[in-house]
Amino acid sequence: MFSRFSVKVKQIEALKSILRLNKDPLEEAKKANADVIEIWKVLIYDQFAKTIVSPLLSTNSxxxxxxxxxxDLTSRRQPVPSVPVIYIFKPTDENLNLIYQDAKENLYDYMHLNFTSxxxxxxxxxxxxxxxxxRVDSKIVKVYEHFLDFVSYEHNLFSLWHENSFNKLNSQDSSRREYMQKTAAQLANVLYTLGTMPIIKYSESENAQxxxxxxxEALRSESSPxxxxxKQGSSSIISSSSSAPRLSNAYTQMAMPSFQDYERPLLIIIERSADIVTALQHHWTYMDLISDLLDYQPGRINYTKKVQTQSSSSSSSTTSQTTKQHFDVSFDDDxxxxxxxxxxxxxxxxxxxNLVSKYTVDAERIKGQIMNGIGDGESNEGMGIGGALDPLTATKSVLDKHVLIATQLNEIVKKRSIDIYSAYEEELRSGNSNGRIFDILNADKAYSDQAPLIEKEGQQSSSPQEQPNQGTLADMIRLLSVAYLSPQPVIQRSNRDGENESWTSQIDGMEQKLKRNGAPYIRSYExxxxxxxxNADRPESSGKIFKNMTELFSSSIKLPYVERLVEDVMDAKQSDLADSLITIDPKQSEIPISSAVSRDSTMKVKSRRAxxxxxxxxxxxxxxxxxxxxxxxxxxxxxxxTEILTPLSFLQQLQLLQQQQ
Incomplete structure (x- = not known):
């Protein structure tokens, strides 16, 4: 059971309120002294709202x-009269024009507009x-502003759904401040949805500042929920603004969160630049591999299935077609x-x-018990077995799904030696490498690219440069990058001429070899x-970030940056990592930010939530x-x-940054 401190729970509650026309059906039923009855309605959303809704509410929900x-808002649609139509969308000019056209073409009688922000x-x-x-404004019944412009992957994981955010933060573009303002507005909406005012702790990087x-500023502004x-002294759900533009009988209204201030969490803001290695490593847990090797989206694994169909011109020939399918993975029902x-x-x-074997034994036992107890009567017998086996059938469905997922992963792991890459990279991060990485980097062949998306049957198309157990050239770039950024062991190896080479010389040699082999993403390594x-030579904040990362690798406590930082901060420890953060309390509205930072920069706050x-x-x-x-x-x-990265998407952003130089 998940607590109320869950972005997923809160966002689902907000969406359900929208789908109930921003009313409480229980309260409405009480007023009418009747049972709760859901009104039939149509939902229209844009692509971003679809991304928000899909992992949270199933078709049945x-x-x-x-x-x-x-x-879909952008699709051609037929008129649906006399039924409430609920729109959820980004408040862009393009979307508003589509809705204006709907009203003008008289597609719907009752239009409820819900902006995601x-x-x-x-x-x-x-x-x-x-x-x-x-004269179509009478079609629009209500207009609401919400705080929903983020995507809940899980109860405790969310993304602002940006693209190329690392690239935007590190490019020479002068619009970084504008981008940070946009990010701040979205992050504020997450906090409004959670209904909590945090204490902010941030790293010394310019972007974090x-x-x-x-x-x-957004949290303490006059327009903040x-x-x-x-001011209202109330936790009312909807707050109307008399100064808002009016659409016939519809004022723009703000969907207010329920505000809980009894336990304020910490909000720890850091930059990706503080730990590049974790974003490139080959990790070894089940979910790590799914997100790295498969097409993983919030709550869903997409895959392409090949289907053999018989040709209409010949009974003996078949053609192969592909269909897009998916597995759902959820903490709520899996x-x-x-x-x-x-x-x-x-x-x-x-x-x-083990679980499949247990299922088989349990299913046979229940079938035997039912058969012995029912006797004659095939129809009753069938119903009895079916009813008793329903829970086991649901269990079997979950197990079948994970058998297929694990089988697909296992084929890629074997073909690309992901286990070897993962082990070597852990050695590198810990500073205990004995140089074994060069055994795999010295391979003469590898896959020319990342492995293509696998199919449900676990099949993969072969690359002409395939060399089993060597991985892809992109895998090698990732390994080389981890080696370059990790502590350098004091070891030497003999080259082909029998001469000893230093670690640095060997790394440089591997880079040149990968370049000659046409490795993708070599520019990301550059x-x-x-x-x-x-950054190592810069005395200001970005240089400190890299210095902290280097010191972390050299520490006797071998923990990744984010885990060690969060542990030190939440326990209010005296440590270089925790002490490097600056603190702001947004509730101190009477104090200018510069003063608040100065006064609270060394404040230690223990917290159970972050x-x-x-x-x-x-x-x-x-x-x-x-x-x-x-x-x-x-x-x-x-x-x-700002986004959830995969190693491949991160390599692509690094590559783009190098190309922009």
Whole structure:
């Protein structure tokens, strides 16, 4: 059972409120002295809102809330009269124009508009003016501003769903401050949805300082829901604004959160630059491998299935077609996922096998008991078996799914020697490498690219440069990058001429060899070299970040950056990592930010709850580390970021940065 400190729970509550026309059905039923009855309705959303809704509410859940028709805002749609139509969308000019066209074409009689975030007054005024001019504003019943412009992967994992955020933060573009303001507005919406005002702790990087400054200003502003609720002295769900632009009988309204201030969490803001290695490593847990090797989206694993169909022209010939399918993985209804998402991959196979064997024994036992107890009567017998086996059937369905997932992963792991890469990289991070990495980096062949998406049957198309057990050239770039950024062991190896070579010389040699082999993402490695050299020599904040990372690798406590930092901060320890953070309390609205920083910069705050936000992208591995730490210490920790990175997507951003130079 998940606590109220859950982005997923809170976002689901907000969506259910929208789908109930921003009313409480129980209260409405009480007033009418009747049973709760869901009104039939149509849901129309844009692509971003679809990304928000899909992992949170299944088709069955939507149906139970009265949604009978689900439509894309950009698609051509038929009229549906006399039924409430609920729109959820980003308040962009393009989307508003589509809705204006719907009203103008008289597609729907009752239009309920729900913005995923606040809308600029000028934009809404323009929209209202067009609707009034064409006398279609009466179609619009209600207009609501919400705080939903983020994606909940899990109860304690969310993303702002940006693209190339690391690239944006590290490019020479002058729009970084504007980007930080946008990020602050979205992060504030996460906090409004949670209904909590945190104490902010941030690293000394320039981007973290900007984000924290803009976020504190947003939280303490007059238009903040926290400020509005404080003035109203009420936790009302909806707060109307008499100054908002009017659409016929519809004022723009703000969906207010329920504000809980009894236990304020810490909000720890750090940058991806503080730990590059974790984002590139080959990790070994079940969920790590799913996110790295498969097409993993929030709560879902997408895959392409090949289907053999008989040719219409010949009974003996067949054609191959592909269809897109998916597996759903959820902590809410998948017992195997709950128990094993953070388990080492080599334990997954035996665990699935044991559970399948147990299922088989239990199913045979129940069938035998029912057959012996029922006697004659085939129809009754069948119904009895079916009813008794329903729970086991659900169990079997979950196990079948994970058998297929594990089988697919296992084929890629074997083909690319992911276990070897993972082991070598752990040795590198700990400073205990004996140079074995060069055995794999010296391979004459490798796959030319990342392995393609696998199919349900576990089949993979072969590359002409395939060399089993060597991985892909991209795997090698990742390994080389980890080696370059990790502590350098004092070892020497003999080259082909029998001469001893230093570690640095061997790394440089491997880089040249990968270049000659046409390795993809070699420019991402070149960017990392430039990044390390540039930041190591800089005395200001970005140089300190890299210095902290280097010291962390050299520490006798071999913990990744985010885990060690969060542990030190939440325990209020005296440590270089914890002491490097600056503290702001957004509730101190009467104190300018500069003064608040100066006064509170050394404040130590123990907390049972924390939100960790990584600018530039977080990884599934960091989510798993924090989930494990929270479980061990009975704490509640939410991880959020501008985006959730995969090693491949991170390499692509590094490559782009190098190309921009």
């Amino acid at each position: 939507l149906r139970s809330l009265g949604v009978t028709l689900l439509l 606040s809308i600029r007054t000028e934009t809404l005024q323009s929209f209202a003016g067009k609707c009034a001019k064409d 900007y984000l924290s400054k803009y976020l504190a 926290f400020s509005i609720l404080q 017992f195997f996922w709950v128990e094993n998402f953070n388990a080492p991959f080599d334990t997954i196979g035996p665990q699935v096998t 960017y990392l070299k430039r990044f390390k050299n540039r 939100i960790v936000f990584i600018i530039g992208g977080a990884t599934i591995h960091e989510y798993l580390l924090l989930a494990d730490y929270a479980k061990r210490t009975s704490r509640e920790i939410i991880l959020g970021s």
